[in-house]
Amino acid sequence: MNQGPASQTILVVGGGIAGITAAVEAAETGYEVILLEQSPALGGRVSAFSRYFPKLCHPTCGLEINYQRIRKNPRIKVITMAKVESLSGQAGDYTVLVKTKPRYVNEKCTACGDCAKATDVRVSNSFNYGMDKVSAAYLPHEHAYPQKFVIAPEVIDTPDADNIKAACKYGAVDLDDTESVFELKIGAVIWATGWKPYDATKITPYSYGASPDIINNLEMERLAAHDGPTGGKILRPSNGEPAKRVALIQCAGSRDTNHLPYCSRICCLGSMKHAVYVREQYTDAVVDIYYIDIRAHDRLEAFYRRVSADPQVNFIKSKPGHVEIEEDGTPVVCGEDTISREVYARSYDLVVLALGMEPSALTDTDAPHMGSRDDYGFIVPLPGDEPGLSSAGVAGGPLDVSMSVQSATAAALSAIQAVRKATAQSGALE
Amino acid sequence: MNNQILNPGVYLCGGCGIGESISLDALEQVAGKEYKVPVCRQHAFLCGDEGRALIEADLAAGNVNQPIVAACSPRVMTDQFTFEGTPAIRANLREQVVWAQPAGEEDTQMLANDYLRMAITQAAGTVPTVAAPEGEYSHTILVLGGGSTGLNAALAAANTGYEVLLVERDNQLGGWANKWSKTLPHLPPYRDPQPNTINELITTVEAEPAITVLTGSLVTKTEGGPGKFNVTLSQDGSSRVEHVGAIVVATGWRPYDANNLVHLGYGLNTDVVTGIELEELLTNESLQRRSDNKPAKTVMFVQCAGSRDPDHLPYCSSVCCEVSIKQALQIMQTDPAASVYVLFDELRTPGTAEEFYRQAQKAGVVFIKGKVKSVSADLGVTYDDVMLGQEVTLQGLDMVVLATGMVPNSTNPEIEPAENGAEQLLDDVNPNTPLSLAIKIIDNDAKEVVPPTAEQAQASEPVSAALPGGPLLNLQYVQGPHIPMLVDGFSDSHYICFPYETRRTGIYTCGPVRRPMDMAEASEDAAGAILKAIQSIEGAARGAAMHPRVGDLSFPKIGLDTCTKCRRCTIECPFGAIEEDENSFPILIESRCRRCGTCMGACPVRTISFDNYSPNMVLGMIDAVEVPDEFDEKPRILIFACENDAYPALDMAGLNRYQYSAFIRVIPVRCLGSVPLLWVATALEKGFDGIMLMGCKSGDDYQCHYVKGSALAKERLSKIGETLKSLMLEEERVTMAEISIADSHSIPDVIDGFVETIEGIGFNPFKGF
Amino acid sequence: MAVSSDTSQKYDLGFARWVYQNVKGGDKLSMCMQCGACSGSCPIGTEMDHGPRKLIMMVRAGMKEAVFQSNTLWNCTSCYRCTVRCPRGIPVTHVVQGLAAKAVALGYASEVDTARFAHSFWWSVTHFGRTDERLVTAKYYFSFGFIAGIKKSLDNLKIALGMVMKGRMHVGLPHKVSDNKGLRAILEKATEIEMRDKQGGAES
Structure with a gap:
């Protein structure tokens, strides 16, 4: 049945914090690992966070260590701009079809930046969620790994592409780069496909898109980041003025049977962190956090205590009904304060929707064989399932960073057990 | 193998703007004339196939066994510049010279020249690391x-x-x-x-x-x-x-002791039970009261009983909401007519557990947001009913269930507390405690040193009363048994x-x-x-290190011939890797070691070193810098930068082309904890005008990957003030900057600000001595 | 069918369970998590003494009298915002209407000001197929008694005249829909369906 010995290679799909962790942990235990990432750089969601709760430290700190672990470990092969097309087989003997998008830049790139100077074309900066623009020849961000430029498809087949190619002294620009599909022989697969924010426009009462001053929690992270569109200043997108009256609306999509029925776990703490961002910048700022229940587990409770001790951060137990827009574009949050019974309509400089997490695997990776999924699309292996497939991080349910890493470490062990078992069985068959 | 003669080869890259900004020929002069390096080659694209072939050919021919690559940062192109499994020594001419400095300037060239001198010196002070596992290893x-x-x-x-x-x-x-x-x-x-x-x-x-x-x-x-x-x-x-x-x-874990919850009725009535006690009463039959075995038709769960309470457990025990929901559902399933209430402050069913909450509501469990005030002996629960906006006393309950929290079994409460190591039971690591204790002891008596006693350790702060008991493993570590x-x-x-x-x-x-x-x-x-x-x-x-220097085969070697048994290395090691032998000499338990070099930073007599990272190597690098005399009006500032955060931030400043003073010379260090004061003193004697230690945040939310490197550096620097004064040097010449990896944008301000301070003070009077 | 008589006892679930079983949409009420989206979405939330969110908590708390005397039941305009936005799928509008219907059936309506108005409104609609401002207000004012009716009418005379002057209130016979007979038939059918649903609902 098996053709030759079982494959011992572990495929990790998704290069966010969970995928990176699963990959390095498996590789450092001695296994060959292929790490696939669909975007041009590793790091996933966390690389676009300004800071982590509750320590308010920078995600790049841990990512730097992880990238050094990857650089030093010959057992890990990183493939960016890649997706799984299909998967078949069983533990020890999976056939995985991988499709890569063209980067138009090859391994010779030194990140010198000459290509970026060769074009005036600016494209939407996806790292900053489209809040600003970058050159059509760009490094995804200052801490990008791999540190290789990308050419935006928008300029391909235009004279700018030729200028970009001519500017590169190292022959690193490859305008003939194409989509490619190749096959991998894999022993076990870890799905670390992560999450995406719930589509805010589906929550129509909250008027996302109707005013530039209604943003989401991920955009708030970029506003606070030193390499974000505002250089780290929390400014109103409408007029660039400091955002000093800020509303943070919890459960935007989460805990709502019309949208995401589950709780996304991280948003309460994330919003409290946002309150700190604002208060650190403006001594006279006032932040209102609208919530149903504040879910600050274990020692994170101390962070809740710390933030709620700030007299200029108000916790208002209320799920707002809607956000209205005044004629000048000012957002007005309307609802009932369930404790005082006041029915309020309050204007803000900035309204931040704490959007819930939706599994990316819901639509982005429709490999037919990901293992058992729950009703929400999270990958949750069930007892008796195929042992070669496991999930790490938010692919398996809403988790915070620490729990994602914990889950990824366990997934690495599970994948190792699967390839060991398959190897033992194929050995027995021979 | 370690004794082989070092044949360095210098490879200068002209790519990424290096060739346009500085003179590679001048660098070749430095290598050839000053250091007599026999092999020195230039290439416009060293990381390309052709460039690397140049190096590989020399290695294959045996001309060179230690390549020195003067190109980009050692953080990048690691695959390209690793030969036969060993990374080349790197001089960072790209990110930290030409990208951060104006092209064609004398100061830019001087900076590049010095970085090459430092790399060549570093190579001379580096011995290939060899794994040294010894004896039998258990795999159990x-x-x-x-x-x-x-x-x-x-x-x-x-x-x-x-x-x-x-x-x-x-x-x-x-x-x-x-x-x-x-x-x-x-x-x-x-x-x-x-x-x-x-x-x-x-x-x-x-x-x-x-x-x-x-x-x-x-x-x-x-x-x-x-x-x-x-x-x-x-x-x-x-x-x-x-x-x-x-x-x-x-x-x-163990449950929080409900005897502390008398205000919640525990002990006043046998039908006030904890969630744990309720588990034993839950069967497939409908719930019966403990007191009289009568059916419990009305039951109230009181959440956060002892948790999230400054008088009891400050933290949230995470599981109690879901456990009470489970128990409430079990009661409803055996008796759908029962009245079950859950009194909560914040209902915490994160993630998909929200489904469980809904299931309980569907079954008819009534959730009441409120703050409990008291539970009386007749089972009356008084609380602020927040949603109704009034105080309510619920009477006529058959049973009250207290959802008590979790206390970690990080000690064994069934055995006696240990004699030493009490400070380990304090909240979090107190980075300064071991050091200040150590210094106190050393100050008292430099020769006869005694380990810190339990009283000394306890003197700083009282041990949390929540954690009685003895150590779980009774670790025989200098740092204590816990x-x-x-x-x-x-x-x-x-x-x-x-x-x-x-x-x-x-x-x-x-x-x-x-x-x-x-x-x-x-x-x-x-x-x-x-x-x-x-x-x-x-x-x-x-013989390889664990996280974060995974796979590192180097380890500290302790030269006992000059060791003064001062105990600083044993006490300051964040991982307890150094023990003492019967003669009080330090001995390294190699597999515990994480290779941070804190011991090296602690050692006052520089007798601790790694094969590829040693006091002498760094002293050589400091000495390799050409310090112009004061008439040149070019100050020199030495920066020791933590390789995990500050050094990448410096690189990213270069990547962003932020410009800053060319008077600085950066030496990457494994951790600020590995920097001995000797390096600072030597640099000052050499004529450096200022010294900056660039590292991560210390304190409660410390960033140091070796626990207390920044805190130790801060502590050590606080001791140098006296030394500086005695040398008639200004204290401001030595400083510490907190730089996180995301601070690339503030690098120019930090550096230029310090250079300005130094220029204000004036040149180091030791210059030229 | 009987409502629990003991309403002084807080959180006696007798009333809540009666509501769950007997009020339209009540079977979903136990799902409420008191987020306030309903009350916060209500366009006339400021005009309500309790609002739907608190009303639901009061049902749970067994506050029968206060629930049936609440103006929340009568001020609802059936815009359905609360129902559409409820994150727990509770048909809040139906519950409020259902409680109003029970209030009428149990005789609470006559005590509530807004209920009287609703009664007058309904009278006009069923008689003419339209609301006649004069007759609705007159019937409402005189429901307080003859003297009170005169007094209230006089108090509002100025407004009425103003409306007439601006052409906002017509004089003469009440307008009627052209097919008043058809309207009757529709209303009879609706009543029949409602009764049938109620019986069916009780069975399931």
């Missing part, structure tokens, strides 16, 4: 704690091919899980209480040939390190020593992105001793801890 994993976490840990190890010694203090396996009537649902559809499968788990573990179960047993002493732990076990009054490779601690705690008595990691970071290499905690968590999460956590335990065993057997 000891799992301490036979509850559900420990059982899952043991199975995870056995299923990966490792032998397990499972030690349980009780006479039977299973722990608290034996008491659960049902368990929480962690699989789709996440709605109904699940059958308790602890008996099946115990049966599986007992049938597993790779697992040896020892019940009724305690660990009384632990010595050694990863791969070589010697663990003394006592069972039935007899004791024996087991040789194990790694230890996973799964000692779990596994260090983080906060609230939990033995968790300080790092968000590295939850299995441990301050005792080879020893990993998992389950509720690490953080309040339910059984499903603890099972996953157990698997994670087992993977780390396996890595620590295999790493030890290869």
Whole structure:
């Protein structure tokens, strides 16, 4: 049945914090690992966070260590701009079809930046969620790994592409780069496909898109980041003025049977962190956090205590009904304060929707064989399932960073057990 | 092999703007004329195939055995510039010279020249590292704690091919899980209480040939390190020593003592029970009261009984909301006519557990947001009903259930506290405590040094009353017998992105001793801890370091001939890797060592060094810098930059083309904790005008990957003030800057600000001596 | 069918369970998590004494009298915003209407000001197929008694005249829909369906 010995290679799909962790942990235990990432750089969601709760430290700190672990470990092969097309087989003997998008830049790139100077074309900066623009020849961000430029498809087949190619002294620009599909022989697969924010426009009462001053929690992270569109200043997108009256609306999509029925776990703490961002910048700022229940587990409770001790951060137990827009574009949050019974309509400089997490695997990776999924699309292996497939991080349910890493470490062990078992069985068959 | 003659070759890259900005010929002069390096080549694109072929040809021909690459930062192009498994020595001319300095300037060239001089010197001070594992390594994993976490840990190890010694203090396996009537649902559809499968788990573990179960047993002493732990076990009054490779601690939790909750009626009425006590009353029949066996038709659960309460447990115990929901559902399922209330402050059913909350509501459980005030002896619950906006006293209840929290078993309350190591039970690591104690002792008597006594250790702060008891492993470490705690008595990691970071290499905690968590999460956590335990065993057997310098084969070598037995290295080691022999000389337990160099920074007589990182190597690099005399009006500032955060930030400043003073010279260090004051003093004697230590944040939310490097550096610098004064030097010449990896944008301000300060003070009067 | 008589006892679930079983949409009421989205979405939330969110908590708390005397039942304009936005799928509008219907059936309506108005409104609609401002207000004012009716009418005379002057209130016979007979038939059918649903609902 098996053709030759079982494959011992572990495929990790998704290069966010969970995928990176699963990959390095498996590789450092001695296994060959292929790490696939669909975007041009590793790091996933966390690389676009300004800071982590509750320590308010920078995600790049841990990512730097992880990238050094990857650089030093010959057992890990990183493939960016890649997706799984299909998967078949069983533990020890999976056939995985991988499709890569063209980067138009090859391994010779030194990140010198000459290509970026060769074009005036600016494209939407996806790292900053489209809040600003970058050159059509760009490094995804200052801490990008791999540190290789990308050419935006928008300029391909235009004279700018030729200028970009001519500017590169190292022959690193490859305008003939194409989509490619190749096959991998894999022993076990870890799905670390992560999450995406719930589509805010589906929550129509909250008027996302109707005013530039209604943003989401991920955009708030970029506003606070030193390499974000505002250089780290929390400014109103409408007029660039400091955002000093800020509303943070919890459960935007989460805990709502019309949208995401589950709780996304991280948003309460994330919003409290946002309150700190604002208060650190403006001594006279006032932040209102609208919530149903504040879910600050274990020692994170101390962070809740710390933030709620700030007299200029108000916790208002209320799920707002809607956000209205005044004629000048000012957002007005309307609802009932369930404790005082006041029915309020309050204007803000900035309204931040704490959007819930939706599994990316819901639509982005429709490999037919990901293992058992729950009703929400999270990958949750069930007892008796195929042992070669496991999930790490938010692919398996809403988790915070620490729990994602914990889950990824366990997934690495599970994948190792699967390839060991398959190897033992194929050995027995021979 | 270590004695081979060093044949350095210098390779200068002209790419990425280097060739346009500075003169490579001038650099070749430095290598050839000043340092007599026989092989020196230039290439416009060194990381390309042709460039690397140049280096490989020299290596193959035997002309060169130590390539020095003067090109980009050592953080990048690591694959391209690693030859035969050994990374080249790098001079960072790109990110930290030409990208951060104006092209064609004299100062830019001087900076590049100095970085090449420093790299050549570094190469001369570097010996190839060789793994030095010695003796027998055990591959057995000891799992301490036979509850559900420990059982899952043991199975995870056995299923990966490792032998397990499972030690349980009780006479039977299973722990608290034996008491659960049902368990929480962690699989789709996440709605109904699940059958308790602890008996099946115990049966599986007992049938597993790779697992040896020892019940009724305690660990009384632990010595050694990863791969070589010697663990003394006592069972039935007899004791024996087991040789194990790694230890996973799964000692779990205990309920918060409800006797402290008299205001919630506990002890006033037998029908006020804890959630744990309720488990034993929940059967397939409808619930009966303890007092009179009459049916309990109206039951109120009081959440956060002792949790989230500054007078009791400050933290949230995480699982109580879901447990009360489970119990409420069980009551409703046996008696749909029952009236069941859950009084909560914040209802915490994160993730898919929200489904469980809805299921309870659907069954008719009434959730009331309110703050409990009191529970009276006649079962009257008084609380602020927040949603109704009035105080309510609920009368006529048949039973009140207190959802008490979890206390971690990070100590064993059944045995006597240890004589020393009390400071380990304080909240979090207090980075300054061990050092200040050490310094106090050293100051008192430089020759006769005694270890810090329990009284001295306790003098700083009182030990948390919530954590009585003796050590779990009774570690025979200078740092004390306990596994260090983080906060609230939990033995968790300080790092968000590295939850299995441990301050005792080879020893990993998992389950509720690490953080309040339910059984499903603890099972996953157990698997994670087992993977780390396996890595620590295999790493030890290869002589390689664990996180964060994974795979590093270098280790500190201690020259005992000049050692003064000052004990600083043993005390300051964040990982307890240095012990003392019978003559009080330090001895390194290599497999515990994480290679940060804190010992090297601590040693006053520079007798501790690594093959590729040593006091003499760095002193050589300092000496290699050409310090112009004061008439040139070019000050020189030496920066020691932490390689994990500050150095990448400097690189990213270059990547962004931020410009800053060319008067600085940067030496990357493994950790600021590895910087001895001698380096600072030497640099000042050499004529450097200012010294800056650039590292991460210290304090409660410290960033140091070696726990206390920044704190130690700060502490050490605070001692240098006196020295500077005695030399008639201004204190401002030596400073420390907190730079995180995300601070690339503030690098120019920090550097130029310091240069301005130094220019204000004037030149170092020692210049030219 | 009987409502629990003991309403002084807080959180006696007798009333709540009666509501769950007997009020339209009541079977979903136990799902409420008191988030306030309903009350916060209500366009006339400021005009309500309790609002739907608190009303639901009061049902749970067994506050029968206060629930049936609440103006929340009568001020609802059936815009359905609360129902559409409820994150727990509770048909809040139906519950409020259902409680109003029970209030009428149990005789609470006559005590509530807004209920009187609703009664007058309904009278006009069923008689003419339209609301006649004069007759609706007159019937409402005189429901307080003859003297009170005169007084209230005089108090509002100025407004009425103003409306007439601006052409906002017509004089003469009440307008009627052209097919008043058809309207009757529709209303009879609706009543029949409602009764049938109620019986069917009780069975399930």
